[in-house]
Amino acid sequence: MDMDTILFWVMIAIWVIMPAFIVYEEIRERKALAESEAATEELQVANE
Amino acid sequence: MIQEIALGLLTSSVAVEGTSRLIVDIAMYFGLFVIVAMALNFQYGNAGIPNMGCAVQVIIGGFTVSAITTRLIFTLAGNAGVEILPWTSDYDWVYNSPVNVNIVNSWLSGKPLFCISMLLFTIAINLVLGAVIGWLISLPAIRLRATYLMIVLITMADASQIFGRNITWISGGTLGLFIPDIFKWYSGDRTIVMAIITLLIGLISFFIFRTMLNSPYGRLMRAIRENEVTVGSVGKNVTGIRRNILMFASGITAISGALIGFYFSYVVEANYQRALWTYWPWLMLILGGPGNNAGTFLGCALVTALRRIIIVNKWFLQEVFFFPIAYFEQILLGVLLIAVIIFRPNGIIPEKLLYIPGVNYRKLVDEEVVVDWRSASKSRGASSGISGIFRTLGGKKEEAGD
Amino acid sequence: MLIPAIWIAALTYASELTLLSMGFTLTYLTAKIPNFAHGTYAGIGIYVSYTFSKILGFSPYWGFPFSFVIGGLISILIYFLVIGVLQRLGGGAIVLTISTLAIQIFLAGATNIYAFWLRAKYSTYASLFMLKDFDFKLGDFPGIFIVSMGLTVSCVILLHYMLTRTKIGVAMRATAEDPELASVLGININQVQVFSWFLTGGMASLAGSMIPLWFMSTPTTGAMMITPIMAGSLLGGFENVYGAVIGGLAVGVSEIMLTYWGSVILGAWVGEYRPLIPMIFLVIILLIEPRGLQGVWEKIIASDSGQSILKSLGLLKEEPVT
Numbered sequence: 001m002d003m004d005t006i007l008f009w010v011m012i013a014i015w016v017i018m019p020a021f022i023v024y025e026e027i028r029e030r031k032a033l034a035e036s037e038a039a040t041e042e043l044q045v046a047n048e
Numbered sequence: 049m050i051q052e053i054a055l056g057l058l059t060s061s062v063a064v065e066g067t068s069r070l071i072v073d074i075a076m077y078f079g080l081f082v083i084v085a086m087a088l089n090f091q092y093g094n095a096g097i098p099n100m101g102c103a104v105q106v107i108i109g110g111f112t113v114s115a116i117t118t119r120l121i122f123t124l125a126g127n128a129g130v131e132i133l134p135w136t137s138d139y140d141w142v143y144n145s146p147v148n149v150n151i152v153n154s155w156l157s158g159k160p161l162f163c164i165s166m167l168l169f170t171i172a173i174n175l176v177l178g179a180v181i182g183w184l185i186s187l188p189a190i191r192l193r194a195t196y197l198m199i200v201l202i203t204m205a206d207a208s209q210i211f212g213r214n215i216t217w218i219s220g221g222t223l224g225l226f227i228p229d230i231f232k233w234y235s236g237d238r239t240i241v242m243a244i245i246t247l248l249i250g251l252i253s254f255f256i257f258r259t260m261l262n263s264p265y266g267r268l269m270r271a272i273r274e275n276e277v278t279v280g281s282v283g284k285n286v287t288g289i290r291r292n293i294l295m296f297a298s299g300i301t302a303i304s305g306a307l308i309g310f311y312f313s314y315v316v317e318a319n320y321q322r323a324l325w326t327y328w329p330w331l332m333l334i335l336g337g338p339g340n341n342a343g344t345f346l347g348c349a350l351v352t353a354l355r356r357i358i359i360v361n362k363w364f365l366q367e368v369f370f371f372p373i374a375y376f377e378q379i380l381l382g383v384l385l386i387a388v389i390i391f392r393p394n395g396i397i398p399e400k401l402l403y404i405p406g407v408n409y410r411k412l413v414d415e416e417v418v419v420d421w422r423s424a425s426k427s428r429g430a431s432s433g434i435s436g437i438f439r440t441l442g443g444k445k446e447e448a449g450d
Numbered sequence: 451m452l453i454p455a456i457w458i459a460a461l462t463y464a465s466e467l468t469l470l471s472m473g474f475t476l477t478y479l480t481a482k483i484p485n486f487a488h489g490t491y492a493g494i495g496i497y498v499s500y501t502f503s504k505i506l507g508f509s510p511y512w513g514f515p516f517s518f519v520i521g522g523l524i525s526i527l528i529y530f531l532v533i534g535v536l537q538r539l540g541g542g543a544i545v546l547t548i549s550t551l552a553i554q555i556f557l558a559g560a561t562n563i564y565a566f567w568l569r570a571k572y573s574t575y576a577s578l579f580m581l582k583d584f585d586f587k588l589g590d591f592p593g594i595f596i597v598s599m600g601l602t603v604s605c606v607i608l609l610h611y612m613l614t615r616t617k618i619g620v621a622m623r624a625t626a627e628d629p630e631l632a633s634v635l636g637i638n639i640n641q642v643q644v645f646s647w648f649l650t651g652g653m654a655s656l657a658g659s660m661i662p663l664w665f666m667s668t669p670t671t672g673a674m675m676i677t678p679i680m681a682g683s684l685l686g687g688f689e690n691v692y693g694a695v696i697g698g699l700a701v702g703v704s705e706i707m708l709t710y711w712g713s714v715i716l717g718a719w720v721g722e723y724r725p726l727i728p729m730i731f732l733v734i735i736l737l738i739e740p741r742g743l744q745g746v747w748e749k750i751i752a753s754d755s756g757q758s759i760l761k762s763l764g765l766l767k768e769e770p771v772t
Contacts, residue, residue, distance in 0.1 A: 004236040008068060011240055014247045015075050018254070019345055025258075026342040030400060098544050100551075188736060195484050195547050196736055199684075202486075203677050203729045214722045327555060330548065371566035375559045382556025386532055389549055390539070 109305020337395020464702025493672025495658025521655020687744025
């Protein structure tokens with residue numbers, strides 16, 4: 001295996017990791033947002 | 049034409065061919081445009097500054113490589129005892145450039161550390177010069193309405209190209225200038241190394257932007273976008289923050305201009321057209337959804353893939369069309385921009401509310417918050433974008449509204 | 451010859467620019483956006499002239515009315531398909547400006563494709579041409595000099611008459627002042643907008659069809675003219691049609707004359723920097739007095755010394771309200 005091929009796959013790896021991380025974070029934040037919303041609603045219902 | 053010859057030389061000598069070559073190319077362009085579009089998202093999506101002058105910042109990056117880094121390498125090589133042809137006069141600078149670059153390249157082949165330090169030096173200079181350009185842009189931005197600012201920035205992009213075309217010592221005028229190959233020490237295909245570096249810089253700048261957006265400073269930026277008068281009234285320096293944002297983003301954008309110079313080993317002003325470096329990044333931003341990085345990434349990936357596929361299938365498409373494919377790209381760009389603005393104003397991934405643990409916006413704000421960037425400047429009332437503060441400062445009549 | 455050739459070129463160019471700047475200002479008044487596609491209408495006019503002279507074999511002057519109508523129709527189409535839709539959807543100024551940029555890119559591409567189509571169909575080289583041979587001579591002057599000056603002057607007079615005397619003109623001014631109030635008073639804003647887009651598109655295309663009779667033209671000539679157009683309009687105050695007349699003339703004449711004098715004094719390299727002159731105008735105006743000549747005029751009226759000068763000249767009719 002020559003250096004070119006290794007670097008090629010390193011490049012692909014970086015290229016895949018970047019969007020994967022972003023998608024992961026996006027989903028996590030959206031989930032957290034929805035959860036905090038639900039929690040506040042529950043709290044309000046309990047208060048009432 | 050020289051451009052095409054240079055490209056031909058470049059592609060003929062590489063080991064990677066066919067599909068993998070296309071993949072490397074797409075990765076490279078993806079990295080470049082991610083840097084530009086993310087900086088644009090930072091400026092427009094989050095701080096509300098409509099920067100139509102990305103091309104100016106990118107061209108500064110390219111000129112830095114040709115005018116500063118190349119000169120520095122020539123000087124250092126001359127001091128080290130390498131016999132290079134004279135390059136100080138304008139004429140020699142252009143016409144001896146291919147020979148000189150060849151000589152310097154063979155000298156560079158044994159010095160990986162020197163080459164890497166040159167790359168880092170270029171990036172550092174780019175950050176500084178980009179920041180200077182950002183500061184220059186911010187001078188009219190402090191005074192002008194948003195639409196006037198767009199006019200000035202678009203003309204500035206053209207002006208910088210005119211300077212590049214006519215002042216030979218910057219980038220060799222219309223002939224262009226060859227750049228020493230700073231990856232000569234690597235025996236294989238250097239375009240892969242270049243693509244890796246570009247993607248890494250894109251990744252790093254993504255993390256920097258993300259951290260800034262999630263910090264209090266990022267919330268301050270969004271607050272300025274929404275209502276700058278409120279932010280100003282609680283004692284924040286709105287114009288100063290705007291200036292900082294422009295300077296920072298300009299510096300990051302300039303890096304991509306330098307990277308493309310190294311990628312082609314060749315700098316010519318025709319490579320830095322405003323259509324390529326302003327309108328396409330704007331399409332990416334608007335298509336993906338301004339205000340969040342995920343959208344910018346998606347827009348970048350889609351648009352870059354589209355463009356590269358068109359260019360790769362050029363010979364096939366050329367048989368169908370009777371005109372050069374570049375004009376087809378123009379038509380496509382115009383139609384896509386208008387279609388996105390009309391049919392998907394929020395982009396593919398709309399902007400989400402900022403997540404801060406323990407805070408529930410939907411309960412804080414009684415009505416439902418709809419982040420619609422299209423109607424944004426209306427709902428933001430008199431203080432929309434840059435226009436508002438100047439309207440207020442200039443004592444102009446405020447718009448009726450909330 | 452009575453007037454040197456360079457002045458004929460400068461005045462011809464300036465009168466074409468005046469027409470374009472006037473239209474640009476009119477669009478800004480009624481739609482409240484800087485229309486970046488305005489220069490590209492001129493590109494359409496250039497190719498109407500080319501089609502009439504080189505393909506159909508008429509004099510390019512026969513193409514002028516067609517050019518006006520075609521430019522106007524394209525402009526109306528743009529209003530119906532893009533600008534009107536976005537305005538109804540509630541687009542802000544930035545969004546509308548970006549959409550005009552997109553239209554400009556689209557139209558420039560279409561003009562280029564048309565040039566290549568002509569090349570494929572009629573095997574004529576339509577990408578760089580000049581129609582000086584199709585012009586006539588009126589005494590010592592080339593016909594286009596007389597025609598462009600005459601057309602511009604008559605357009606200014608007609609526009610002035612229309613804006614002050616006719617119903618549609620008054621409606622246009624009312625819409626420019628305050629669209630909501632105008633619609634309350636029973637003015638059909640949509641109609642007024644369509645009319646103004648037709649007028650501006652037609653005027654721009656007409657001005658464009660005069661360009662190749664004296665100047666070298668390419669498919670991008672129209673798109674490149676947007677900077678001088680905006681400089682002229684901005685010099686006149688951006689919101690004043692009469693200011694745009696003065697601004698367009700000043701920018702047009704100074705662009706050609708400064709390049710000429712510069713190349714005489716400093717050498718031929720100045721010619722390369724010709725596109726910079728309107729840009730310098732633009733930046734200087736924006737930095738010193740963003741409201742152009744109108745702003746200067748208002749400052750003169752507001753100041754005491756200016757008032758006394760105007761009174762002594764008999765220009766000030768009534769006492770200003772303090």
